Amino acid sequence: MTDEYGLLDTDPEAAIGDEWEEIDVTDTEADRIARERDRKFEEFEAQIKDAEQFKVEQSVFDDATFGALYKLVADDHIEAFGGPISTGKEANVYEALGADNTEVAVKIFRINASPFQQMRTYLEGDPRFEGLGSDKKAVVLAWVRKEFANLQRAREAGVRVPAPIAVERNVLVMELVGLVEDRARRLAEVTVENPETAYEVVREYMRRLHTAGLIHGDLSEYNMIIHDGELVIIDLGQAVTIHHPNAGDLLRRDCENVAAFFSRQGVDTSGNDLFAYIAGDDDRVRW
Template sequence: MSDDFGMVEPQEGEAFGDEWEEIDVTDDAADRIARRRDRDFDEFRIRMKDADQFKVEQSVFDDATFAAIYKLVQDGHISAFGGPISTGKEANVYEALGADETDVAVKIYRINASDFRHMRDYLEGDPRFESIGNDKGQVVRAWVRKEFANLERAQRAGVRVPSPIAVQRNVLVMELVGLVEDRARRLSEVNVENPDTAYEVAREYMRRLHRAGLVHGDLSEYNLIIHEGELVVIDLGQAVTVHHPNAEEFLRRDCRNIAKFFQRQGADADPDSLYEFVTADEATDEE
């Protein structure tokens, strides 16, 4: 494992974003395509269903999901679909080719299989989703749009995350970090040769997220990955704004998880000190 742990710097003059930004979760183009069901869409859906990599995964693909992929293809975000990178309880991730033949990851949330109550815990209290009702499909679509918005804000704050590219309904397209045959590794999977340096980067990323108005909410060695000597933060779907009623509880838990992991690796890490570092305001830094 590299001991570089490169740090992404914020762009000069860029605002981190307004934590009260509105996120539109009403019907989008994919929903309209699924309802219209024209001949071109039906042909596309049949081709996708007949593809070898999807024959055993029909639970992931309802008509609206096919419509979302169809719209992403029309918009040029996907030019060719590949096989699965990972399969999870709530979402599958596939490799694909995007614009200019670049490798991208396509994350598809299962609307019927997603943990509705788990998602509600993170959406309720977030001012961006006050109008979300109890419709399961709408909750999942809100979750995916939140993940896209959180990735955008984290990136503006100088946190290395997979670059978000596009979102439609329950489908998120983002940068593929590492090739499938040589995928990036989670910190839980590697031998951390320079834990003090890695810990400094992790805690700086946590502070940048906090100053951008976000708390990851599920940060641990399982969603920090290493790619080409650089730490990358993943899985920001559950990240909440600092105004969420459970934001402090989530942040305290993140601090415990990260500090305990790096303690086991031999770093000088402490949950309370980490919390103070993350929440210190910029005026304190300058003193």
């Protein structure tokens, strides 16, 4: 692992804070396409169903999911599908070819099998999703749009995360960090050659997230990856705003996890020190 961890420069004119974007979780164009099936859509659906990389996981797809993929292809966000990168209880991730021959990741969330109650605990208290209710479909679709919005906000704050490209219903398209045959490695999987520098980058990214009003909520050596000398933070679906009722507890847990990992690498730090650096005197999240 190199000592160049790619700390991003920030644009002072793009600073963001406590304001929150409106996030629409009503039916999307994909739902309309699924309801108003036409010949081209049915041909596309048949092609996807017959594709070798999708045959194992047919349970992920319903008509509206095919509609979402159809819309993303029509909008030139996806040119061709590749093989699966990962499968999980929340989502399947596939490699794909995007616009201008770029490699992208297509994350397809499961409507029926996603950890619905766990998702709700992170959504409740988020000012972007007030009055969401307990409908499973609405919760999962809100979660997908939440991850897209969190990635956008993190990028604007100067945090190296996968660049979000497009979202449609339960499908998220984002930058693919590392190809399948040359995948990026989680921090837990590599030998950290310069842990002090890596720690400085991580704590600065945590501070920037907090300044932008976000807390990762599940940060550890398993949600940070290294690729081409860059340290990238991933899995921002569960990230909450600083107004979330559990924001303080989640930030404390992130600080303890990160400090514990780097302490094992020989860095002189603690959860208390890291929390103080990130939140300072912010009364909204207290130690």
